[in-house]
Amino acid sequence: MIDSRPSDIFKPDQLINNTYRIEGVLGRGGTSEVYRARSEISGRLLAMKVLKSEFAGNEDYLVLMNREEAMRDIRHDAVVRYSENHRTPDGHVYLIMDYVDGPGLHELLKKGGLPAEDLLVICARVASGLAVAHGRNIFHRDLSPDNIILKGGKPEQAVIIDFGIAKDDNPGAETITGGEFAGKYAYAAPEQLSGRADARSDIYALGALLLATFRGAPPDVGRNPMEVMRRKAMPLDTEGVPEPLKSLIDRMTQPDPDHRFQSAQEVLEAIDPAYLPDEAALQPTTLPPRRAGGATGSAAAKPSASAATAPPADTRKSGGRGLLLAGIAVLALAGAGVGGYFADWLDPMLGPPRADPYTLVVAFPAEGAPQAEGHVPDAALRDSLAARLAAQGGEARLALARGDIPDAWGEGIAHLVETLDPLEEWRIAATGTEVEVSGMTRDRSLQERVNFALAAPVPGDLSVRADILLGPVRLPVEEVDGILEAGADCGPLAQIDAPETAYSLGERIAVAGRIETAATRDTLYDALTAVAGDRPVVLDLELLNRGLCLVEETLAGLPSGGFELRMGFGDRPDTNPSGRYYVGENPVIDVVLPAGVTDGYLWVSIVDVKGAVYHLLPNNNRQENAVAALRAGRDGTVPVRVAYAVEEAQGNGRLAFLVDGNTLGKSRVLVLHAAQPVFDDLRPTSESADSFTEALSEAIAARGGTGGITADSRILVTAEAN
Structure with a gap:
């Protein structure tokens, strides 16, 4: 994600339409901004494309954003999934699509590019996705490295995104930029500069971006339109590209579209099978294309190969005007039909219209009014859902329709509604007999009951995929x-x-x-x-034990003074970085004075596993604790020994100890430093943690705030020998 700006349409943590929580900005473009969002109902990450305010009221852009939404009919793992188009109460239009987590090819290009083997895998994956889009007469027209993301960073998981200027060449279809040039000069096919594009234009762009990603640098197409036109008429320089990638790119990027591969399927056939996606990816499931008025049929469901390989169509505005007017006429007729559709006045004569696909969405959000939209097979289910929503201030936009569904389909939907109703929020999204169910509750036992109920067979043989979450969402x-x-x-x-x-x-x-x-x-x-x-x-x-905890609570908020505690052994020169000692061993402890600490006073103590506090410095036998005296004229970091080897402590009052089996566990060595003595008087050599922390608390309080006292400490562990 990129940094948020005050001028952004949406802000992080903003809740959109009571459903989508904004998490950050993914990108900004000339007409739109893209955000990462999370569904408050399902918890899933999504990408949200939002039209900028200056375009949100432009009917051309609204119509064409709906065309982008129509991409949801394409079901292929290499093509980003679009789901729905909405408008916020304040007028912002946004489109929801899958969030693809991974680097874009443009990022990898900037880092030096990718090897030929990876690019062959990417080529096969992207070509298989384009084959499906082209089969629906939808061309991307803006393929570039930033429009291909490697999901999880894997070449075999390449995904095409942003069909924002994609052109649907079905009759009456429009484009985001009309019939004129759309795309990036560096990767656009030569014919696109004249406003013409078809499947072969996407093939050229794919070849150009593969070459750029291999070289780690975008193509140099010149600095002015005349130079661009001249260079676009020449083949791309593929010298140094290894085979078979070189020959593949050469064929894909021929300036004359008639000399290129004529379809994405031909590209796939030219690639070594070792680089091809799984068969499932090469033969994806697609929804049948729509005809004008929403009807479908066998002819529309099976586009001919010529649809994807036809010569470039003239898409300039002079020819697009007639198609647009024709489309408006069809829309007017369709509008008349819609009136009868919802009023049911045609039903006695014709019966309900046929819907393909047969869809229904029912949503009860935690906040805001519930909604239902789509098809129902009978008036009983329609009225039942409408009444349920109306009782909670919601709206039902439901149409009676026929479709390829079982007789008990409506009974199954009603069963799911009753099952999900106790949840705090829930959603049903049905396409034919495939149903996605999501919901949330804070009651774990209710979650278990609903999941158990959804695991059982549902009337109508509905195939239910459920995701019931245990909330809260945030x-x-x-x-x-x-x-x-x-x-x-x-x-x-x-x-x-x-x-x-x-x-x-x-x-x-x-x-x-x-x-x-x-x-x-x-x-x-x-x-x-x-x-x-x-x-x-x-x-x-x-x-920790109670004594150590008392000290922890008392020291909370005191800053570090930068003092290091070094530990070693009394019978050998070894250091003990772990601070762990076994029964019979003799710990040696040094406090290291930082180079910058040249004055003030130290207080060094050990709080042992039984809650007793032993004062190593100062004490009755060693009262001098001024930093200047401890330095004794030495500069830099200076170690000061506070716990000695047993032999060093013989007959001189220095403190030394051996680990015995009665005090095993964690002790804390504590170093306090202040400009003035921490305590007014010497403390006894040993005392309880209660009396020590009480005195320390009073000393801190008397100085106000932290009183200029710093605290550093380290755990010392004693244990039985293995």
Whole structure:
């Protein structure tokens, strides 16, 4: 994603039409902006293309954005899936499509490009997608590296996006830019400069972008129109490109379209089978193309090969005007039919019209009015749904229609509605007998009951794919903070990599910190999972004793002074980076004074596993703790020993200790530094954690705020030998 700007149409975290939560900006173009959004109902990531306000009222752009939505009839893994077109209450028109997560070829091109083997795989994958679009007389006309994304970074998962200027050459169809040139000069076929485009234009662009991605640099097509025209009339320079990619690109990018591959299928046939997609990708499922007025038939469902390979059609405005007027006339006739369609006055004579595909969408969002739109087989289901929506202030736009559905189709839909109704929000999207169901609840037991019910056979032999989520859709970070604050018993607990405002569904909640008892861990986990819904909860908690926890709470908020604690052994020169000691070993501890700390006073203590505090510096036997005296004239970083080898401590009052089996576990070595002595008087050599933390709290409070005191510490662990 890219950085948000104040001028953007939508802002991060904005909720659009009570359904789509904006997460960030994916790109900006001349007429539109593209956002990453998440469905509040299903939790799925989506891409949202929004017309800029200056175009949202332009009927040409609205008609043509609807043409882009019509791309949803194409079902192929290499073609981005479009789903629906909407308008916000304030007039912004947007189009919803799949979010494809991965780098664009333009990003990889800038990083030096890709090897020939990967580009052959990409060529086969993209060509198989183009073959389907071309079979519907839909041409992309703007293929370029930034319009191909490698899902998950995999060449075999290449996806074509942005059919924003795609042209549908079915009768009456329009284009985003009329009949004039559309596309990028660097990759556009020569004929596109004259306003002509067909399947072979996309083949040229695919070859040009493959060459650019191999070289890691876009084609140089000149700096002015005359130079562009001259260079476009010449073959592309493929010298240095290895075979078989070179010959493939040469054939794809011939300046004369008649000398190129004549169809995307021909491109596929010229590629070594080792680089081809699976058979399933080469023979995708497509919906039948629409005829004027919405009718379909066998002829429309099976376009001839000549439709994809026909010579370039003249799409200049002089010829497009008649088609547009014809389209308006057809639309007027269709409009008259629609009146009868909803009034049912033609039904006695003709029966309900036939719908292909037969679709129905019913949505009950958590916020906002419910809606239903599509086809129903009988008045009973229509009226039942309309009444249910009206009771909640919703609207039903339902039409009686015939279709290729079982007799019990309506009964199955009614069954699904009753099953989903207890959920906080839900949606049914049916195309024929294929039904996608999504919903959300905060009640785990209800989620389980609904999932169990949806797993059973549904009347009408409906094939149901269900996604019932455990909410909430958005879990505020503040709510998690409240749980952590209430459950903390050993200093503050922190969220790891928390989002800025709220957790999305599926996003991990990770917590780190220290706790006093295992029971605290269980209580925290239960409290978090109770609100987390479909989000994993991970606790990275360190279990400390009560004395250590008292110290942690007292030190909370004190800054670090940059003091290092080094540990070693009394009987050998080895260092001990782990800070772990076994029974019988003699820990040696040095405090390293930072080079920049030349004055003030130190206080060094150990809080042991039983909650006792031992003061290493100062104490009755070693009262000098001024930094200047400890440095003794030395510059830079200076180590100061505070726990000695047993032999060093013989008869001189220095502190040394051996690990015994009675005090195993975690202790904390603590270093305090301040401009003035932390305490007014010497503390006893040892005392309880309660008395020490009480005195320290009073010292901090007396100074106000942190009182200029810094704190650094390190855990020391004692254990039985293996």
